[in-house]
Amino acid sequence: MPDAAERLAALAQDLLGAPLPVRIRAWDRSESGPPGAPTLVVSRRAVRRALWKPGELGLARAWVAGDLDIEGDLYEALESMVGLLWERGESTARPSRITAAREAARALRDPRTRAALRRFAGLGGLGLPPAPPREEVRRRRGPLHTLRRDRQAISHHYDVGNDFYELVLGPSMVYSCAYWDGPHGTLEDAQRAKLDLVCRKLALRPGRRLLDVGCGWGSMVLHAATGYGVRATGITLSEEQAAYARKRVADAGLTDRVEIRVQDYRETADGPYDAISSIGMAEHVGAARYAEYAAVLHALLAPGGRLLNHQIARRPAPREEAYHVDEFIDRYVFPDGELAPVGRTVAQLEDAGFEVRDVESIREHYGLTLRRWVANLERHWDEAVRLTSPGRARVWRLYMAASALSFERNRIGVNQVLAVRTPRSGESGLPLRTRDWRA
Known part of the structure; x- marks a missing residue:
């Protein structure tokens, strides 16, 4: 059976329509991706956060909490990953890198994708959602800019x-x-x-x-x-x-x-x-x-x-x-x-x-x-x-x-x-x- 990093890379390619331009190191210490590229370090908790909050917020929480990290050149990693979303977004009917991010979030909500993530991450059920990092501002209510x-x-x-x-x-x-x-x-x-x-x-x-x-x-x-x-x-x-x-x-x-x-x-x-x-x-x-x-x-x-x-x-x-x-x-x-x-x-x-x-x-x-x-x-x-x-x-x-x-x-x-x-x-x-x- 392929290791966790290989399966994460395959899933990311399915979601984004192109191979990830960075390496992945998963919780089982397996690695996959282009040699010499910056490495995205992914923990099981990062997967759980992405499943509970598909899209930007789940990834943000994983980063702030240290459940998701980048080893190597941070600028190179960010530029290559954002560039992939940008190019993917420009190929859609509504040209926007935001569109690509939203498509990926929708894909993460698909029951089959979620089941596959839970299975190979060894999560079983999702359990309770991980607590947001304490640096996060709670969602505000009421009129803006009072x-x-x-x-x-x-x-x-x-x-x-x-x-x-x-x-x-x-x-x-x-x-x-x-x-x-x-x-x-x-x-x-x-x-x-x-x-x-x-x-x-x-x-x-x-x-x-x-x-x-x-x-x-x-x-x-x-x-x-x-x-x-x-x-x-x-x-x-x-x-x-x-x-x-x-x-x-x-x-x-x-x-x-x-x-x-x-x-x-x-x-x-x-x-x-x-x-x-x-x-x-x-x-x-x-x-x-x-x-x-x-x-x-x-x-x-x-x-x-x-x-x-x-x-x-x-x-x-x-x-x-x-x-x-x-x-x-x-x-x-x-x-x-x-x-x-x-x-x-x-x-x-x-x-x-x-x-x-x-x-x-x-x-x-x-x-x-x-x-x-x-x-x-x-x-x-x-x-x-x-x-x-x-x-x-x-x-x-x-x-x-x-x-x-x-x-x-x-x-x-x-x-x-x-x-x-x-x-x-x-x-x-x-x-x-x-x-x-x-x-």
Whole structure:
């Protein structure tokens, strides 16, 4: 009788319509697949999780719990497996890699497939479902993006320990796409260049008021206050971020010019500001609230004031296919996070009264940034596990590596949108040539 790895590989080929591009090592220590390829390590519990929750969520739980692992090059393994789903999806009537994943999930629900898995995994009956890893967010109820629910979602992602984020992000403590001169620069220099780019686009100078929405650990307000002489206010929903940012402000001797608040953008009413930066925050706003978000920021700006909205964008979905929420991201990384196409973002900013003056795609820069974060995490793996948990470290490693590939392969993008609250006179305050392009 064939061993477990061989039978798993055969079943995967039946489900996906092509051989798996990785090796499989099963619970009986048998292996199957192309020599030298990354190895997918599968336990019996991983099979049980896949049977109880066919599709993304069962696999996510197996990964976080350590029931499913990858040995070898993580990027190579992810790219080859996602690429297989992508190609398989493009061969269907509705071209989407999501379609392929859903087809595989449906196949796992087939009684014959489930019986075969149980039989050769030696499971007998399924028994009780394995408990979800403790890092998982329980399914939420009620309306999306209320003040209370948003605070809970932000806390899940950001209140996991400032020491952990120091390991991953490095000294800059900036948790958004850096701006690179080339692939061999330092992460700190690239993050400093990004903050400086934002300051220049906003035309910051001494005496102006800046609001940083989703200020994180305070890097943007500190850079703007020290380098451009502004009076800055940073708002965040994370108590841990706020405490860290306030200490940085105090250590820099800037408490007279920089304020950090635990506050939602919907609770901010002390305008007018001359400039607003929103860097990597709008992904948390959600489609149901985006018009309100744009209107609030427009109202907080003085006439002639500028908004720099730095936001991840998804590719538009075919009309017949609804937007698909990634269950791994929703349950383990960014609860209630939503991505929108950049065209929709621009349209909603314009609907709120903004004049959109510049859109700069920096997609390739995020791939470089994420790979540096993954390298930081892997370099300090034991310490990261000690500061959080094995499951949390596994979540961050997988989501950052998979995200790097998504940016590099143009599956998602990131854009800086510069918008102005142009006064009735029509004087935008922008120069005739807003920027110089570099190859």
